[in-house]
Amino acid sequence: MFRPVRIEAPAELPVSLEECKQHAVVSFDDDDALMETFLAGATEYLDGFRGVLGRFMVTQTWQVARCNFARRMVLPVPDVSSVEVTFDDAEGTGQTVPAELVQIVPEARGTLVRLSSDFELPDLEDDNPAPVQLTFTAGFGAAAEVPMPLKIAIMRLARYYYDDRLGTGATMSWSDFDRQIAPWRWMSV
Template identity: 25%
Template sequence: MALKLTTAPTAEPVTLAEAKAHLRVDVADDDLLITNLITAARVHAENVCRRAFVTQKWDLYLDSFPKYTYYGVVPGYVPVDQLPSGWLSMRNYAVRFRGGKIDLPFPPLQSVDAVKYTDLSGVVQTLATNLYVVDNISEPGAITPAPDTYWPDTQNRVNAVQISFTAGYGAAAAVPAGIKAWILMRIGALYENREEVLVGQRLVVADLPFVDGLLDPYRIAGYV
């Protein structure tokens, strides 16, 4: 699996003016430094949360489409509607209907812009939008084959599948307040401490335990 950022965010969740107000800086001498600190803090927060904040576009590359699985076993292409009806009525039997799903990182997922693949003849094809279903409610978002369809076969090569998608909360104003508060505090720490270590006499360094907790509601536990 490989990921490529194709369109970076056009704005940061925190503006230069907001950061300077938080830092109580009135002059323009450090504007470039503070601007760079905003970006550094945002990237750190996105990595911690495994999210995208302001709208951005990505390409996800896979070596092939996933296969349907039941209990983690690949039994062949057997759609759910062709399974014995008795199996589906048994409460103790669970069919992994979404075994063919592809999780898309960096939620929230806004849209899937294109699904391309290299077919068995080596030709790049664009999968019709009616052949897959986009789930932008779950986090992470995902795509699955449309009902009664399967992912197409691909040539045996690296990066045979390319999924282009748009992620993020939207504009900077849509980013949750807790994330913005964490970014401001991280900017403050970076601005006051511009080296890797602190050197001083009788210096006591104490963490503020609530700070990282600001990001807890927005952390994504994991995705493929």
């Protein structure tokens, strides 16, 4: 499996600028751009393949390429709501596995993508190192569906970045922060 590539970014951040400013007790607009940067950084720290949560918060679309087919393929993330399986056949023509022949099942290692036995595994393009693509949508949904403890964690982290922007030694209880996000942290078993 090749490195995942984001195809479609989330439509919104899990927390709005106004929510973050209210949490940080910032009542003026002069630092909005700065606060938006910290809000985006806090979200990125938690969200996605590289984030400490190991999962997506707001729905987004990613693609993983593979060198071959298998009846059972695992996406290394939870909360997958849809998947499309495409491939380049032996002639190099792009094809799509019919949706009714693809099943997604949550499991301990992420999300299992299972191809029906009714789908005959085709010959793939020889010169292509990754002729099979799994394009999937994952996340809790819209920002309103992101669990509140995660929204609070984002606001806490953005406020910490804001308060310590000059390196003055602002403090945050990282052990409390870790306990707050722990129930939502996902790791493959």
